[in-house]
Amino acid sequence: MPATLQRLPAIPTATKSAGASAEVRTLIDVLIAEQKQLQTPIARYSDYHDREPDLxxxxxxxxxxxxxxxxxxxxxxxxxxxxxxxxxxxxxxxxxxxxxxxxxxxxxxxxxxxxxxxxxxxxxxxxxxxxxxxxxxxxxxxxxxxxxxxxxxxxxxxxxxxxxxxxxxxxxxxxxxxxxxxxxxxxxxxxxxxxxxxxxxxxxxxxxxxxxxxxxxxxxxxxxxxxxxxxxxxxxxxxxxxxxxxxxxxxxxxxxxxxxxGDRESLVPQHAHWPLVLMLALTQAGVGLLAGAQGHEVLTILATLIFFAGMGASVLHLGHPLKAWRFFLGLRTSWLSREILAFSLFAPIPPLLAALPYLPEFPFKALIASAASYSVIPLGLIAIFTSVMIYHDTHRTSWRFPLTAARFFGNAASFGALAFLIARPSPLATLIFTAVVIGKMIPELRIIRLSDDRNADWTPDIHTARLQRGPLGTVMDGRFQIALIAIALSLVNPWLSLPLLLVSELLERQLFFQSVYAPKMPGNFGPARAAH
Incomplete structure (x- = not known):
């Protein structure tokens, strides 16, 4: 309590004498007078600045x-x-x-x-x-x-x-x-x-x-x-x-x-990073199709086109792509530098495998074809592994290694199984394709189920689940429904499953970026602005 109020006697009542009025100071008068003397930090700073111009x-x-x-x-x-x-x-x-x-x-x-x-x-x-x-x-x-x-x-x-x-x-x-x-x-x-x-x-x-x-x-x-x-x-x-x-x-x-x-529980989707969505989904799909093509010429050409479409999309994420040749400067510490190197080593293989059947015979042609074929899986897995590590290394809970590896390697495995089904159709190939696609969706469904418990303490995984069930619900529903349709169509004509599976994986990759809980310094109570 201010000292002025502590010294106040009991509040008197107003009285008037005949021919004169006596002004009585009430508690409200005291409070108003005191407020006139208070200064905000800004006002005190302004007064100090006026007294001392050279600060x-x-x-x-x-x-x-x-x-x-x-x-x-x-x-x-x-x-x-x-x-x-x-x-x-x-x-x-x-x-x-x-x-x-x-x-x-x-x-x-x-x-x-x-x-x-x-x-x-x-x-x-x-x-x-x-x-x-x-x-x-x-x-x-x-x-x-x-x-x-x-x-x-x-x-x-x-x-x-x-x-x-x-x-x-x-x-x-x-x-x-x-x-x-x-x-x-x-x-x-x-x-x-x-x-x-x-x-x-x-x-x-x-x-x-x-x-x-x-x-x-x-x-x-x-x-x-x-x-x-x-x-x-x-x-x-x-x-x-x-x-x-x-x-x-x-x-x-x-x-x-x-x-x-204050803004920890704001359900605001993060930046979609569409060039990265395309790059990751398409390059992994291309690796998978190439691995499962089994020498199928049309599939090999299609895998090459899809892979390089993803590589081209990655350039769109760079503000100054012409400077990217200096990626080797970060090889010691940056997983992004290592990803660029890994995909650069893999990149010559798809066009080589696509072109070899149409080239005239020359010495060592069979040896080159064999070496390129056997290099697809190891070099492709290494390249995808570097992509996994890029996001795992950000320490974002939703991008931890098991979940990210399941998504990225599962994407390649799904298209590899589909390519094998197209190249060697059989009931067993259909069963493998179905099992791989459904198996890839299981970790995603386990995360989504966390949103069912409304009384659970907040965690980054629960935040991701609530985003996917809330603002991103349409994207999530489309991802699973289209994947199931692709499985059903594989029983009729596996070629029909290819575009649907591609759309489904693009939606999954959109969810990967937009539903992640991105750590940051505390913000306001209102909705947070999604970062670039």
Whole structure:
């Protein structure tokens, strides 16, 4: 209770004497007078700015005055008890860095207390965490990221970027942002040019409550139990910090361990990534058809066309495809680089097998045909394995290895079984095709059934199931119904099953991307915006 109210005597009643009126101060009068004296953080900041026009010395108290020493780096420190969610930091970052209208390198969100403390909530401001082991840098196939040896700042090299967006998938905090205007990814660089001149970053300088500052922290990677990396204390309700070891420090207020992101349960489908949908479904279908063709000339030609249609679609996902030749720069750490290499090694085989029957006889023709035929399965499996690892390596629960492998290898196996049925029709071949297609759908159905229990605690798998039963229900129904029709038509004419199976697998791959739970920093209570 304010001190002015504590000193108030009992509220008198208004009295009037004859010929004069006495003004009596009521409790409401006191409260109104007190409100006139209160100032918001913005107003106090404005008054201070008016009194001290040159604020450079003040801002230098919010950044270190010396460079990090050995084993140290710069990091953001956020005082939770000072953050009001005013978004001044977001606006300043956007203005200073000249970002596009829909582009933001700093965001604000909300975490709430969860079941244990349902009335608790806290606003959060977040940008790049300049991790000790950056996922974005490790995943980039062309070396478009670097971690500064002196400051530890993780910088994105715009002129090297090919716009593949794999760093967006690799970052568990949804930090890199795709710029459609430029066809590349960009992100926060802690205003490193300003820091080099002793000036505070835009977000630090703009915060009226001084909730953001730059500090020096250790960047060592400690080992925990069972050899796992031990991450520093981070933010309850945020993604697992052990994945990349973020350096941002959140201080100033105790957070309940049950705290969760305010938008965790928003059922908003993710970006469909249509070029990747086509690339994955068609290349795997082409590998399967080629493996099961058994020398069938028409099937071999069709498999070649489908495979290269998928390869062509993959180029559409790149903002700067002409720079993709530098993929070898990321072979040591990036599964995307390894996928490009694996499919490049496989690519000559389909056209070679399709062309050999029509070429005149020449020495070693039979040997070349035999070597190419025997290479289809091992090289095809290796290429598909690299695709599996690309998504497993993002640490998204719905893309974990068993589920992703079942989808990707199951796709190739389904088309391989169908090709075998077309090339060697028999009741046994029909039974194998039916078993493979149904077997591939079983893991998908097991995930969908999780949505039936409305009282179950939230998990990423339940989130995926609710997306597929809710906003993506039409796509899910179409995927299974068309697959069953393809099985039925295989009893009549297996050629009729081919286009239907292809459509079904394209819908399955759409669900793969759109129904995944994508980890990110806490957002608002409203619907989250799907990332590129």
């Amino acid at each position: 450079a010395p003040h801002y230098r108290t919010l950044i270190p005055l010396s460079k990090p020493g050995d084993g140290e780096q710069y990091a953001f420190e956020v005082s939770l008890d000072r953050c009001t969610g005013c978004k001044a930091c977001v606006s300043a970052c956007h203005s200073l860095n000249g970002l596009d209208d829909e582009e933001a390198w700093r965001d604000t969100g909300v975490i709430r207390g969860g079941r244990d403390t349902p009335g608790w909530q806290q606003t959060i401001t977040t940008a790049c965490h300049h991790c000790a082991d950056p996922g974005c840098m490790n995943g980039c196939p062309v070396g478009a990221y670097e971690k500064d040896a002196d400051t530890g700042i993780v910088r994105h090299l715009d002129d090297q970027c090919i716009g593949c967006s794999y760093c967006i998938l690799k970052c568990p905090f949804d930090v890199p942002k795709y710029s459609k205007k430029r066809g590349i990814v960009r992100k926060c660089d802690m205003c490193h040019q300003r820091l080099a001149e002793g000036e505070a970053p835009a977000c630090v300088q703009a915060c009226p409550t001084e909730a953001i500052r730059i500090v020096k922290v250790a960047r060592s990677m400690e080992q925990g139990a069972e050899g796992k990396r031990k991450a520093p204390s981070f933010l309850p309700g945020a993604p697992d910090p052990s994945i990349t070891l973020p350096t941002t420090r959140y201080v100033g207020r105790d957070i309940p361990e049950s705290a969760v992101s």
